Amino acid sequence: MKYTVVGAGAMGLRYGLLLQEKAGKDVDFVEPTAASLEKIHAQGDKVFQSRDHKDRHEVPVKIYSPEEYEGEPDVWIFFMKQMQLADTLKRLAPKFKKGQTALGAMNGMGHIEKLEKYFDDEHIIGGTAMIATILNDYGDVDFMGKEGAGASVYANKTEKPSAVMDQVQKDFKEANLNPSYSDNFMGTLLTKVFFNAVENSIATMFQSRMGQLMAYDNFLEGVARPLINEAYDAAEAAGYHLNETRDEMVKQVDYVSTVANPLHFPSMYQDFVKGRPTEVDYINGWIADLADKNGVAAPNQRLVTNFVHLAEAMRQFNPPINKLSPDYQGN
Template identity: 50%
Template sequence: MKYGIIGAGAMGYRYGVMLQENAGVEVDFIDTWEPNVEKVRELGGVSVARDHENRRVVPINIYYPEEYQGHPDVWIIFKKQMQLDEELARDAKAELFHDDQYVFSAMNGMGHFEKIAQYFAPEKIICGTAMIATRLDGPADVDFMGEKGAEVMHLAMYASKSVPSNVTEFITDLKKAYLGPIVVEDYLGMCMSKVVFNAVVNTLCTMFEVQMGQFIEYEGVPQMARQLFDEAYDACERAGIYLIETRQEEIDSVTTTSHALKYHYPSMYQDFSKGRPTEVDYINGYIAKIGREHDYVCRTHEFVTQQVHLAELMRKYH
């Protein structure tokens, strides 16, 4: 199969490069960040390291939407939630989307599948989550975090529990790429499991500006995690959403993942540290929204969301 990556950022590069190099498939990258596109063209590819070591330039094909003439079988979308509407509108205007194409996304937060469904039929949408840590340190400068082969992701169809044959081929390519795909039936429970994990690790690491390994040094982390997870699970259960992991499994994953990715700054911190808006409204704020819609106030998530926005505002004084 042929793939098109929309959003040549940290995760877009991760998926595209691993598919290209390990699965031996054709991959094109679409991006709208001019410094990134021009740096790739200057270098002849993207500069890739793993855990800060063995940096090399991987040749890739990169295009602005308006100049792209290809026809991928599957689009893979990795954009920030706040940028997605504008990106999809620009890509649609450039006539990149076609009825025979599938689309996959494993973006952080929630709300993106409804936006994608404005351009693709529901049965063509593949939902995903990725427990895969990656850093974008600058234009065309990416660092794959974690040991090779430790990548884990989940996927599910947006509109059905059965997987079409074309999607089975996509899953095979993901396996060949060593991206660790696990297929589940319920996309909503799958996605919310990742959202509530990020609502603890991404958000708290950002608030205290620490790496995951530094964060987990505090012995009170499991208790903090339980408070946030209990609120999230209570809200989801009232909404009829049942996560694919138990509360205790989520708590345990905070510890194991933080140790495994001890040198990683989560993506929310990467945005925060560079003065960009964070996705907290699509993570903790989304959990709080589910609660409010079902007569349950997630007081800690409400408070944490406001704290992150306060920290964003206070950057102007530093």
């Protein structure tokens, strides 16, 4: 199976590099961000790969702009910011062929509706990845955690088995992406969204690592649970059922914060400290909108959305410290 990864950011590079290195698959990259593409071309069509800030080495890649790409993959893997996807799909539209599958494992919600404009339901896979990765710079990716750390879950939009899903599961397992299959499409997607509505947004507001949030001894019950309860209320009102209970989601926040990735800065923080817009509207804002549409209240989700936007606005007065920088000496 041939794969084309659209978006050479942190997760796009991790998926693509692991598929070509560990699973031996033919992988192309399509990078819609001109500055990133130029940097990787300037490096000789190579990217730098590290693990936990160590063993930094070059890896050759095949990378193209949307306009110049002529490959014909079996599966397109989309990993980019939600606000970039519509334009990228428009640029790539002439390249899509009948029978190709789109796999979206992006943060937030909104991408499935965009993919539906170009791919039918039988050729759309949704997924979530609990895999910590940092983009140090364009063309410079850092895998966080031990090899094989993290896990991912995938569901067909039809919620029925398929030969493509079987092959994706096999290839992703060989790539150390620890995949599993779900027959609950929306429940699978919302698992990551609801988790990110706590960890990503709160860690970004306070410019902290995930584990540092636990310094507040009432973080789980005083912060995480109210946000999780509102998210579940909205989902249940809309007729969606998650793969985890509310208590299991709180336990997941606890586990990731204290055991799995306590030193990790979430992707939203990575955008925040680099002066880029965050995806909070596609996470907490999306949950708040879902609640409004279905007649339930989610004031905490709306407040967090506004707080993150306030933090973005305050960057002009109080520039954030980039704790991801190799020069940073603090905690």
